[in-house]
Amino acid sequence: MELNADFNARVVVHSEQLAWTPSPMAGVDRRMLDRIGDEVARATSIVRYAPGSHFSAHTHTGGEEFIVLDGVFQDEHGDFPEGTYVRNPPTTSHHRREPDRRWRDVEQRRLAATARWGIASIRCRRRRRKSLDEDRSPCPCQGTRDLMSVLIVGGGLSGLTLADMLEREGRDYQLVEARARFGGRIKTEHCGEGAFDMGPAWFWPGQPRIAALIKDHRLAAFEQYARGDLLYEGPDGRVERGRGFASMQGSLRLEGGLEKLTSRLAGGLSSQRIHLGKAVRALQKTEEGITAALQSGDVLEAKQVVLALPPRIAATLHFDPPLPETMRNAMRDIPTWMAGHAKAIAIYDTPFWRDARLSGDATSRHGPMVEIHDASPAMGGPYALFGFLGVPPEGRKDVPRLRQHIVAQLVRLFGDAAAAPRQLILKDWAFDPHTATPLDHAPLYAHPSYRLPAALQGIWHGRLLFAGTEAAPQFGGYLEGALEAAENALHSLKT
Numbered sequence: 001m002e003l004n005a006d007f008n009a010r011v012v013v014h015s016e017q018l019a020w021t022p023s024p025m026a027g028v029d030r031r032m033l034d035r036i037g038d039e040v041a042r043a044t045s046i047v048r049y050a051p052g053s054h055f056s057a058h059t060h061t062g063g064e065e066f067i068v069l070d071g072v073f074q075d076e077h078g079d080f081p082e083g084t085y086v087r088n089p090p091t092t093s094h095h096r097r098e099p100d101r102r103w104r105d106v107e108q109r110r111l112a113a114t115a116r117w118g119i120a121s122i123r124c125r126r127r128r129r130k131s132l133d134e135d136r137s138p139c140p141c142q143g144t145r146d147l148m149s150v151l152i153v154g155g156g157l158s159g160l161t162l163a164d165m166l167e168r169e170g171r172d173y174q175l176v177e178a179r180a181r182f183g184g185r186i187k188t189e190h191c192g193e194g195a196f197d198m199g200p201a202w203f204w205p206g207q208p209r210i211a212a213l214i215k216d217h218r219l220a221a222f223e224q225y226a227r228g229d230l231l232y233e234g235p236d237g238r239v240e241r242g243r244g245f246a247s248m249q250g251s252l253r254l255e256g257g258l259e260k261l262t263s264r265l266a267g268g269l270s271s272q273r274i275h276l277g278k279a280v281r282a283l284q285k286t287e288e289g290i291t292a293a294l295q296s297g298d299v300l301e302a303k304q305v306v307l308a309l310p311p312r313i314a315a316t317l318h319f320d321p322p323l324p325e326t327m328r329n330a331m332r333d334i335p336t337w338m339a340g341h342a343k344a345i346a347i348y349d350t351p352f353w354r355d356a357r358l359s360g361d362a363t364s365r366h367g368p369m370v371e372i373h374d375a376s377p378a379m380g381g382p383y384a385l386f387g388f389l390g391v392p393p394e395g396r397k398d399v400p401r402l403r404q405h406i407v408a409q410l411v412r413l414f415g416d417a418a419a420a421p422r423q424l425i426l427k428d429w430a431f432d433p434h435t436a437t438p439l440d441h442a443p444l445y446a447h448p449s450y451r452l453p454a455a456l457q458g459i460w461h462g463r464l465l466f467a468g469t470e471a472a473p474q475f476g477g478y479l480e481g482a483l484e485a486a487e488n489a490l491h492s493l494k495t
């Protein structure tokens with residue numbers, strides 16, 4: 001919402017002519033004078049409290065100012081009769097004791113309030129003002145609800161699954177995702193009728209949760225294409241047919257790409273509970289729970305927070321009080337599975353390698369791709385080959401050159417027909433700040449043995465928890481692990 005939002009334009013409003021708009025807190029109404037944003041907003045309002053209404057404790061991260069117009073405003077700091085002017089500087093908090101009649105907020109700057117987030121308290125943030133006039137801006141410190149129960153940070157497979165489980169149990173939660181899309185490491189690109197996974201592509205028999213989830217959502221799996229001969233490229237670039245092994249034979253893929261799964265999950269959640277483009281920047285322990293400050297300037301408060309993201313990414317957040325170095329190191333010591341990798345997908349109109357009785361599987365000691373597989377859809381085209389790049393992240397920065405080398409390698413392996421892909425898509429996860437940190441640029445030679453270490457359990461009286469595949473003891477790193485970790489987080493949440 002944008003209401004009288006141009007602060008260079010003169011505005012004259014008679015408040016008596018404005019309707020009272022209910023706030024998310026019962027008995028608390030406001031007349032909106034100006035506002036930028038919905039419930040989470042910068043706003044000036046007149047706020048009316050019905051007898052018996054109240055708001056719970058909340059922090060004004062950016063400060064607030066108000067004048068009591070009528071009655072007595074009461075909070076834990078005292079009683080403020082009509083005519084009182086109160087300025088609460090940034091980061092102070094208060095809660096309403098006994099409401100009387102009505103009071104009015106003025107100059108409320110960047111109020112990050114409730115309903116949009118469905119959160120408990122009001123968050124007011126005030127910018128430095130250049131002049132008094134400019135100061136006539138908003139922060140409606142109006143009513144609030146109880147603290148939200150669970151804030152999930154991260155809308156990858158794990159965070160979405162936890163949200164889904166909470167939603168099915170009718171529990172209170174909000175989910176914030178830094179990117180403009182859900183799915184995290186699951187990312188599917190589309191070309192014509194084809195869907196191509198730029199992150200994970202496979203799951204395996206013996207992984208019960210992902211199989212059940214796919215079945216629940218009535219999606220279909222199919223087997224990795226592996227019919228035909230394999231290729232091997234030696235260090236000198238010489239290609240041998242029939243050497244190597246079909247490492248991914250028997251692996252399963254999802255028709256339409258794995259993003260189908262995360263979009264189905266997200267689509268089943270209440271839209272007012274899930275928020276894209278909302279990166280958490282800092283977490284602060286409070287008496288009642290945890291306050292999360294977002295890059296957007298919004299502030300959310302919850303009784304419990306679940307970090308459904310790689311621990312190394314979690315270690316980049318600001319914690320207040322600061323976490324002991326042992327905890328931070330424990331987070332940094334957990335490698336993010338596949339975060340240092342890059343994938344290239346070459347899309348073609350015809351499956352010329354299949355026509356030549358090649359499976360599309362190739363291993364190479366020459367590069368730049370070290371492992372190549374067929375990435376075509378279950379049925380029909382367009383068809384594709386994909387490869388993991390073996391060049392370390394630092395050597396992948398010259399993308400145009402890299403693309404040339406990728407195509408040249410495909411021609412060496414599969415012949416001239418590979419020279420002109422309809423599309424060549426690259427995704428370098430190592431430089432994606434929501435997945436990888438510089439620590440992930442070091443190569444991993446084996447699948448780490450994942451499990452949340454003791455140092456990362458029971459943080460802030462058990463209010464700060466981890467989900468995310470790296471927290472899963474049995475299937476850590478895999479899609480199945482993301483589901484396992486969500487399940488474990490659900491069991492650890494206090495009701």
Ligand SMILES: Cc1cc2nc3c(=O)[nH]c(=O)nc-3n(C[C@H](O)[C@H](O)[C@H](O)COP(=O)(O)OP(=O)(O)OC[C@H]3O[C@@H](n4cnc5c(N)ncnc54)[C@H](O)[C@@H]3O)c2cc1C
Nearest residue numbers: 154156157158178184185200201202280338468469478479
């Ligand atoms: C190239 C590649 C290939 C892979 N292949 C396979 C495979 O074939 N099979 C398999 O099982 N697994 C594979 N994996 C691993 C698989 O992708 C992961 O196990 C799984 O996707 C992890 O899900 P997650 O929800 O735990 O984490 P993520 O998907 O990483 O989700 C974390 C989410 O948190 C968000 N976030 C980060 N910081 C913040 C913040 N500050 N505030 C709010 N949100 C934030 C991120 O944007 C992200 O959406 C592969 C991974 C990669 C990169």
